[in-house]
Amino acid sequence: MSNKKDAASLLKRYLIARIPLIVLKTIETARALDMIRDVSLELVQEGWLDGKSFYAHTMSKGVYNLFTNQAVGNTGSSVLSAMDFTVKLLRQDQKLNQTMVLTEVPDISGENGDSQRILDLISLASEMYGIVIVFYNNSVWNTLQRHGLIVTLDMPDEEERYALIKGQLDGNRSQVTIEWDDSDVKEAVATLAGVTQIEATNVMSALLVKGIVKKEDMAEVRSAKNRLFSNISGLERIDVDPAMKDVGGLRACATGWTRRRNC
Incomplete structure (x- = not known):
């Protein structure tokens, strides 16, 4: 990478x-x-x-x-x-x-x-x-x-996605009510792994135009990621039971597309 x-x-x-x-x-x-x-x-x-x-x-x-x-x-x-x-x-x-x-x-x-x-x-x-x-x-x-x-130049990594999403939210706080805290930003960053800069920007813009970004809007971020990846040949979304944290000795916490460390 x-x-x-x-x-x-x-x-x-x-x-x-x-x-x-x-x-x-x-x-x-x-x-x-x-x-x-x-x-x-x-x-x-x-x-x-x-x-x-x-x-x-x-x-x-x-x-x-x-x-x-x-x-x-x-x-x-x-x-x-x-x-x-x-x-x-x-x-x-x-x-x-x-x-x-x-x-x-x-x-x-x-x-x-x-x-x-x-x-x-x-x-x-x-x-x-x-x-x-x-x-x-x-x-x-x-x-x-x-x-x-x-x-x-690969697609944005975690650090770049964080700066992009946080910057987009902070730049609109005077016009938009934003309920997200830093943990929500990090969850959005993890969810949008593998997307391009313009795709991540578009997903966040679609939330901001509503005039308020709520905690429950994270579901829309996940849904947008699903739609972006749905037509990629050879890639299938699999819902993972959160209870299955240990697979083959690897410690993970996964839901849909995302896998977060130190769960």
């Missing part, structure tokens, strides 16, 4: 080292972009990066500056246009230390025209001390992968 803190630390080192290809394995585009933005801002403050030389591409926004969020004109919305922009950026006036984040890339699991094109881009980036970060959650063509390194 690679939590956000570990992934950010590894990404920071790779950016400082100017690794030409960084494959970021994730299913959470927005959360990954937030992590990259936070890390890159640290590097700007520490003098490792120029804030003007960090770009990102999404299908909806096209190419934009990661720091200012300003779109780059006449680049198009496709990933191919973003790659063309990156080539021009690297070649223009022999600019060094440019960085591009590609959140959507074609199939690069094997040797094909798309992976060959990205390989050519990475070769140019290597010459110009540039970096291309690609979001890709599958295996990468071996020849391409040998030009870079991998960072894996």
